[in-house]
Amino acid sequence: MRSSYLAATTMGQLQQKLNLIGHNLSNSSTTGYKARTANFSSLLHQQINQNGIDGEAPRQTPEGLRQGTGAKLGHTKVRMDAGTITQTERPLDVALSGEKHFFQVQVTENGAAETQYTRAGNFYLQPINNNQQVSLVTAQGNPVIGENGPIVLQSDMDEISIQDNGNILVRRGEQQQVEASLEVMEIDRPRSLETAGGNRYRIPDNVPAAGMTAVAPDPGLHVGALESSNVDMGEEMTNMLEMQRAYQMNSQSISMGDQMAGLINQLRS
Template sequence: MTRMTIQAAVTMGQLQNRLDNIGNNIANANTAGFKGRDANFSSLLSQQINTEPDPTNPVGRLTPEGLRIGSGAKLGHTNVNFEQGSMEVTDRNLDVALLGDDQLFQVAVEENGVAETRYTRAGNFYLSPQEDNQVMLVTSDGNPVLGAGGEPIVLMNNMDDLKIEENGAINVTRNGVQNVEGQLEIVQAVRPRLLEAAGNNLFRLSEESLDNYPLAEIVNNVGQADVRLKSGALETSNIDLAKQTTDMIETQRAYQFNAKTISMHDQMQGLINQLR
């Protein structure tokens, strides 16, 4: 393969990754609390090719004479956009939206027998039946929502009403009497860029970030007085469909141009082979 074909093929593979990222953003445009991801490109290593048999370096020139030809492009970064989405009023007692920037709910997830704390902005919660006439506050995927002390929020089922207050307190009404029987444990992402997507609209702490920073410098517990919630509402995704559509068209065109480069190169090679 020639350098031209390699450049185009490498770039096409990376453009396909960007298309996958855009498709994921569009597919989650209606997912509560979803945060979009922006893909940024960077050039691969460039090679210096001299155009003269005995190149010289004129006075004042900082680089050698010749051509620099890169090896294509790659996705340099895929950053999560943590801008807050708009609010959608649902009037459902178990729906709650975070109003504070970079604040997150804590969720317990178990994978391969290992429990791990993950984070989300989605506040569409449900009650899951447990043993001994109890219910647990869970996410739409059935993962326990963590409360004070990092423990799942478990309540007795014989309740008349339940409401999540603006400070995260879970107010339960039984026989006409209201009592606070739980508290959401909200954390602040001090360095949100160190959180990595873990699927199912969740974020996790990467091993690399924990090796380089103490936990308190990545996420930190928010005091009850600083918690700001809106009950009966959900934060929508922060996806701008117009921008995502524009990015998709732009990426598709770039993909077509690189494919055309390979096609034209094949035609040129065919013509050369026919010369006698």
């Protein structure tokens, strides 16, 4: 039964890798989505003694016989390389230039507000305070944070646009003025971020925030454009086929072990 236990353990980990690949494929068209990758590592090995008949050992090896007990997902990480910039010509669509740059959003959970980070720049205007004001929000409705906190504007505007330096230009009648500005954060170690759901990230409790600074967009924001997902469809499909074949192989080893056990039982009877 040792081989069956080994195969069953590995199949459970392969299923997790397949789930990860499926998550990447389902978000291949999500704005600013970053693909997730995972690596396998071996579980503990078991030492098997080489005892022979009547005290005579068979073929000797320096470390004896070692048999593995399966594999597990050793490490999961997020690929932070930039995706393709796609032009949309929509005035509230913004794409970041730097790979270490992120927008800040405010997320309220269980009554507590938390600052999180995202690469998705498809912003919208959400009416608040009896339609007297509008808040700049993400596609999930989370307020976007600017230099002075969440960006809130008076709703009596005729036109709004975002400049390549992050300034938000508002026109009322014949007058135009900058009424807010996006605050772009540069995170030195973006791979240290953990996923928070909804295409957002947060800084883990065990990671210091010293490597995070507010910066001016340089060379500038891509206005009227969005950053596409960095999912490589060809690579993900190849990985999925490899995991499926590995899953089938382990499943067949369980079936073969069951057949061998049946033959042994027949010989005993």
